[in-house]
Amino acid sequence: MAIIGILGTPYNTVERSPFWWNKVSYTRQSFIDVFQELGHTVIVLPVDKTENIKNYLPLVDKIVLTGGADVSPYLYGEEPHAQLGTTDPIRDRFELAAIKAALEANKPILGVCRGLQLLNVYFGGTLYQDLSLTSSQIKH
Known part of the structure; x- marks a missing residue:
């Protein structure tokens, strides 16, 4: 089987958080x-x-880009x-x-939510900055 590299989500800690004063990269346990x-x-x-x-x-062997900001x-x-x-x-x-590095190394990439949006931008696409800016009835 493969070794999956999930790119961590930075957690910008705030006072009284469990990681106060520490930078944290995390991912959801469900991933x-x-x-x-x-x-x-x-x-x-x-x-x-x-x-x-x-x-x-x-x-x-593969990378996963997850959701977030x-x-x-x-x-x-x-x-x-x-x-x-x-x-x-x-x-x-x-x-x-x-x-860029994964593509050059011919390694598969899975984008989830923000990750898929970033892949879209990498390949020259654009995004709606907020769903209210479209006339569509898209629900997220």
């Missing part, structure tokens, strides 16, 4: 569980300096809208570097 149930080994990769992805990628609209040529949620430029840069 770990589903891949383990399929017989895979899971490694959570911390959000780090972009140059460090070259150290992590050889350890895994909104993708920065600057990445697809737009100014932030007032209804845009929180963004994380450090995570954006790291995950874009991971996508």
Whole structure:
């Protein structure tokens, strides 16, 4: 079976949180569980300096980009809208570097929620910064 590298979600701690004063990269247990149930080994990769992805990628067969903060609209040529949620430029840069490295290494990528949105942006797509900006009845 495969070794799955799940890119961690940064947790920006606040006072009185369980990880107060500490940077944390985490993933939902359900991601770990589903891949383990399929017989895979899971490694959570911390959000780090972009140059460090070259150290992590050889350890895994596939990567998973998970949900979280909104993708920065600057990445697809737009100014932030007032209804845009929180963004994380450090995570954006790291995950874009991971996508590039995984593609160059011919390693599969699974994008979930934000991860799929970032893949869309990587390949030149755009996003609605908030679902209220579309006339569609899309429910998330």
